[in-house]
Amino acid sequence: MTIRRVAIVGLGLLGGSLGLAIRERLSEVKTLGFDHSEETRRRAAERGLADTVCDTLAEVVREADLVLLCVPVGAMKAVASDLAALVPADCIVSDVGSSKQSVMRDLLAALPGKTVIPAHPVAGTEESGPDAGFPGLFAGRWCILTPPSDAPPDRVAELRTFWEALGATVEIMDAEHHDLVLAVTSHIPHLIAFTIVGTASDMEEVTRSEVIKYSAGGFRDFTRIAASDPTMWRDVFLHNRDAVLEMLGRFSEDLTAMQRAIRSGDGDTLFEMFSRTRAIRRSIIEEGQDDAAPDFGRRH
Amino acid sequence: MTIRRVAIVGLGLLGGSLGLAIRERLSEVKTLGFDHSEETRRRAAERGLADTVCDTLAEVVREADLVLLCVPVGAMKAVASDLAALVPADCIVSDVGSSKQSVMRDLLAALPGKTVIPAHPVAGTEESGPDAGFPGLFAGRWCILTPPSDAPPDRVAELRTFWEALGATVEIMDAEHHDLVLAVTSHIPHLIAFTIVGTASDMEEVTRSEVIKYSAGGFRDFTRIAASDPTMWRDVFLHNRDAVLEMLGRFSEDLTAMQRAIRSGDGDTLFEMFSRTRAIRRSIIEEGQDDAAPDFGRRH
Numbered sequence: 334m335t336i337r338r339v340a341i342v343g344l345g346l347l348g349g350s351l352g353l354a355i356r357e358r359l360s361e362v363k364t365l366g367f368d369h370s371e372e373t374r375r376r377a378a379e380r381g382l383a384d385t386v387c388d389t390l391a392e393v394v395r396e397a398d399l400v401l402l403c404v405p406v407g408a409m410k411a412v413a414s415d416l417a418a419l420v421p422a423d424c425i426v427s428d429v430g431s432s433k434q435s436v437m438r439d440l441l442a443a444l445p446g447k448t449v450i451p452a453h454p455v456a457g458t459e460e461s462g463p464d465a466g467f468p469g470l471f472a473g474r475w476c477i478l479t480p481p482s483d484a485p486p487d488r489v490a491e492l493r494t495f496w497e498a499l500g501a502t503v504e505i506m507d508a509e510h511h512d513l514v515l516a517v518t519s520h521i522p523h524l525i526a527f528t529i530v531g532t533a534s535d536m537e538e539v540t541r542s543e544v545i546k547y548s549a550g551g552f553r554d555f556t557r558i559a560a561s562d563p564t565m566w567r568d569v570f571l572h573n574r575d576a577v578l579e580m581l582g583r584f585s586e587d588l589t590a591m592q593r594a595i596r597s598g599d600g601d602t603l604f605e606m607f608s609r610t611r612a613i614r615r616s617i618i619e620e621g622q623d624d625a626a627p628d629f630g631r632r633h
Numbered sequence: 634m635t636i637r638r639v640a641i642v643g644l645g646l647l648g649g650s651l652g653l654a655i656r657e658r659l660s661e662v663k664t665l666g667f668d669h670s671e672e673t674r675r676r677a678a679e680r681g682l683a684d685t686v687c688d689t690l691a692e693v694v695r696e697a698d699l700v701l702l703c704v705p706v707g708a709m710k711a712v713a714s715d716l717a718a719l720v721p722a723d724c725i726v727s728d729v730g731s732s733k734q735s736v737m738r739d740l741l742a743a744l745p746g747k748t749v750i751p752a753h754p755v756a757g758t759e760e761s762g763p764d765a766g767f768p769g770l771f772a773g774r775w776c777i778l779t780p781p782s783d784a785p786p787d788r789v790a791e792l793r794t795f796w797e798a799l800g801a802t803v804e805i806m807d808a809e810h811h812d813l814v815l816a817v818t819s820h821i822p823h824l825i826a827f828t829i830v831g832t833a834s835d836m837e838e839v840t841r842s843e844v845i846k847y848s849a850g851g852f853r854d855f856t857r858i859a860a861s862d863p864t865m866w867r868d869v870f871l872h873n874r875d876a877v878l879e880m881l882g883r884f885s886e887d888l889t890a891m892q893r894a895i896r897s898g899d900g901d902t903l904f905e906m907f908s909r910t911r912a913i914r915r916s917i918i919e920e921g922q923d924d925a926a927p928d929f930g931r932r933h
Contacts, residue, residue, distance in 0.1 A: 407900075431850075455847045458927035459914070465927070475846055504846070514839045517832075519850025524891060525825055526851070530910040532817075532880075532887045539814050545916045546775055546804070547755045550731075550819025551826070551858050553923045558851050560914035563907035570895045570903055580832075581892055585885070587832045591824060592881055595870045600707075603870055607863035610830040614759070614860035616845045623853045627758035627765070629929035 334498060335491050336425075337362060340397040342390070342412060344368040344377040345562075346457060347429045348403030349466025352382040354499045357468040367393035368463070376463040394419050399495065402428035402440075407568030409436050413443035420447055425488055427452045431515060431565070432573035433479040433508035441481065448488050453477045453511065454501055455519070461562035472500030473621055479508040516576035520569055521584055523558050524577065527566070530559040634798060635791050636725075637662060640697040642690065642712060644668040644677040645862075646757060647729045648703030649766025652682040654799045657768040667693035668763070676763040694719050699795065702728035702740075707868030709736050713743035720747055725788055727752045731815060731865070732873035733779045733808035741781065748788050750780045753811065754801055755819070761862035772800030773921055779808040816876035820869055821884060823858050824877070827866070830859040 339355060341348045344366050352364050366383030367390055368374050378386040387393040390412075394400050400420060404412055409430060420426060425448045430436045433451050440449045456474040458465065476496040480489045493503045506514075533544045533552065544552065570577055594602040618625045639655060641648045644666050652664050666683030667690055668674050678686040687693040690712075694700050700720060704712055709730060720726060725748045730736045733751050740749045756774040758765065776796040780789045793803045806814075833844045833852065844852065870877055894902040918925045 455850045457850075460927045474849055477847075510838075514843050514847055515850060517836060517839050518844055518847040518852040522829060522851035522855055525829060525888070526854075527907050527910055528888045528891055529822060529825060529884055530913055531906055532884045534909065534913055535887075536817060536883075538810075539817050541913070541916075543814050544818055545913065545920055545922060547777075547814055547818040548917050548922050549774055550755045550757075550815055551822035552818040553917050554826075554854055554858060555822055556910070556914040556917055556923075557929060558854060559907075559910040561907075563904050563911075566907050567900050567903040571898055571900055574895055574898075577895060578892065581888075581895075583836075584829055584832045585888070587835075588825070588828045588881075588885065591828055592878065595874055595877060595881075598871055598874075600867050600871055603867040604863050606831055607827050607859075607861075607866050609834065610827055610856070610859040611863075613830055613834060613841070613845065614856040616841075617848050617853050617856055620845055622845060622848050623856075624931055627760045629857060629931065631924055631929065 334359065334362065334494060336398045336495050338396055338398050339364050340394045340400045341366045341383055341403055342393060342400065343403035344373050344382050344386075344463050345403065346461050346465040347454070348401070349377065349380070349382040349463055350468065350470035351401060351403065351429070351499075352377075353466055353468035354471055356381070356384065358500070359498055365393045365397070373463045380463065382463060382466060390415055391419050394421070394424070397421060397424050399425045399427065399492070402426070402430070405565045405568040406430040406432050406436055406572045410439040410443060413440050417443055420444065424448065425450055425492055427492060429454055431519065431569045433511045435572035437479060437481060437508045448485065450478060450480045450484055450489055450492050451508065452479070452492065452496070453515070454496070455515075457561075459557050459560040461565070469500070471496070474501055476501040476503050477511055478503060478505050479511050480505065512573050512576045513580075516573060516580040520573055520577050521580045523561065523566055524570065524581065525584070526555040526559040529555050634659065634662065634794060636698045636795050638696055638698050639664050640693045640700045641666045641683055641703055642693060642700065643703035644673050644682050644686075644763050645703065646761050646765040647754070648701070649677065649680070649682040649763055650768065650770035651701060651703065651729070651799075652677075653766055653768035654771055656681070656684070658800070659798055665693045665697070673763045680763065682763060682766060690715055691719050694721070694724070697721060697724050699792070700724055700726045702726070702730070705865045705868040706730040706732050706736055706872045710739040710743060713740050717743055720744065724748065725750055725792055727792060729754055731819065731869045733811045735872035737779060737781060737808045748785065750778060750784055750789055750792050751808065752779070752792065752796070753777045753815070754796070755815075757861075759857050759860040761865070769800070771796070774801055776801040776803050777811055778803060778805050779811050780805065812873050812876045813880075816873060816880040820873055820877050821880045823861065823866055824870065824881065825884070826855040826859040829855050
C-alpha cells in the first residue's frame, strides 16, 4: 500500500464509514477528516471517524497521498475549486459520488494537472450524517472506478488496492456507462420510491394512519430508500439527468403495458411478467448482494 | 374461544402459517388442512402444517367451526362452489385474500345462507408454497375484517378473538375501503416492483450481470417483493382492478411531475419532495410495522 495519508472531505455516512474502515483495516494509514459543518466535525472527533479531524481544507489535504471527496455531487465543483491550490502534486484526487460524468468534468476542470480518478462504492444505507457511518459498509460491495482515458495506470492500480483493502471488489468502466448502469440499479429505484411514498402521503380517501398501519403489505419496503438524504439525491438527479430521463421513459412504457393488461383483464401477460422477475432475485442472493432470509430477515 | 375446529383450504405460505400459528398458540383447537395439490399435502403432513391433512374438501370441512380459504383470490369462486354443499350450517367461512370486494361477492353468491366474513391479514413474505409458512407470521401485524352489513355481530366477534389469539390486531372496515387502502399500501408497490425488475432485465445496454452486481444501490430492495407468487399477484390485479388503476393513475401523475422537475433542473421541487418522505418511515418504525435497524438490519 503506497497510500500512507488519506484526507476525507465530508464526514457523513460515506466519509465517516471510510474513516472507520481505514482505521480498522489499514492501521498504518493516517486519516485526516474535514467537514464544512462545525457540529459534524465535533461529532466526527467524538466518534473517531478520522485520526485527526481538521478545521480547514488546507490542513486536511496537507501531504495527503489520497483525497476523497465525500460530499453531494452538486458540491464537487465548489469543493474542488477550493482545493485547487492546496492539493499536493502527487496526490490522487477521488470521490464517492453516485454520478460520474459530471464529477469527472467538475474535478478535471477545477484541478488541471492533478491525478483525478473518480470512484463510486455501490454501498449505503438510508441514514446520513456523522452518526451513520460504520466500518463494514464496503465489505463485499462493488466499487466502480471511472478513470479518465489518460489516467496513469499505476495510480489507478493504487486506488484499486486501497478499495480492495477495505473489502470492496473493484470494477473499472467509463463514466458514461457507469451513469447508465446506476440509473437503472440505483437512481430510478430511488426516484420511484420517493414518488410512491409521496403519492401515498397526499391521498385524501386513505389516511396517513392507514398507510402506516397497513404498510407491511409491501409499501414499507419503499419507505426505507425514500428516507435517504434529500440533498444527496436532489444532486444525483440533477447531475445524471440524461440517463435518468432515458431509463424513466422505459420504466413508464413498461408500466403503461402493465396498466393496459390490468384494464383489459389480460392475466396471461401479467403472469408471464411476474414469473420472470424471480430469477433476478435468486441471482442477487447467489452473488452475495443480498441476504437469502425471507422478508430481508426481519424479525417475526 | 368458541372456535374448536378449523379447516384450512390451501396450504401455501398463508395457510401453512395459520396452521402452525394455531398449533402453537391455540393448542385446544383442532386443525385440518387440505390442498388440491397432492405434493403440497404430502409436504404439509411432513411439516405438520395441520393436525390432520385431509385428501378431500368434504373431509376437511366436516364439523368445522371456521373454514379459512387460503387460495389465490381468483380461485375463491370455484372453491366456494365446491364447498357449498359441504360447509356445516353454523360454520364461519372466511379467507385471507388480498382483495375483498370480489371475494365477498364470490363467497356470498356461492354460499347463500352461510356466515361469510372475509378477512385479510396484512402479512407475508416473498416466499410461497408449503415450505414457506411459519407460526409468527401474524404476530404484531394487522388483520382487516370486512363483514357484510348483515353479518351477526357475535360471529364477527368470534373471528376477531381468533385472530387476536394469533397475535394480530383486528380492524373492521368495509370491503370497498379495504380495496382502496391496500391498492396503495400493497398492490401498487408490488406492481411497481414487478415492473422495474422487468425493465432492468430487458435492457440491452446494461447487462443482467451488471444489474445484479450493482443492485445494492437500491434495486435489490425491489427484487424482494418482485419475487412474490405470480399466480397470487395476477389474481390480485385482476380482482382489484378499479382501485389499482385509480391509484396507478395518481402515481403516474406524480412521477411525471418528478420527471418535469428533473428535466427543467428544478432542484427545489425535488428537495422539497424528498424531504417529506422521511417522516412516514419514522412513523412506520414507531408503530412497530418495521425494524429501526438501517438497511433492514442486513448484515454488513
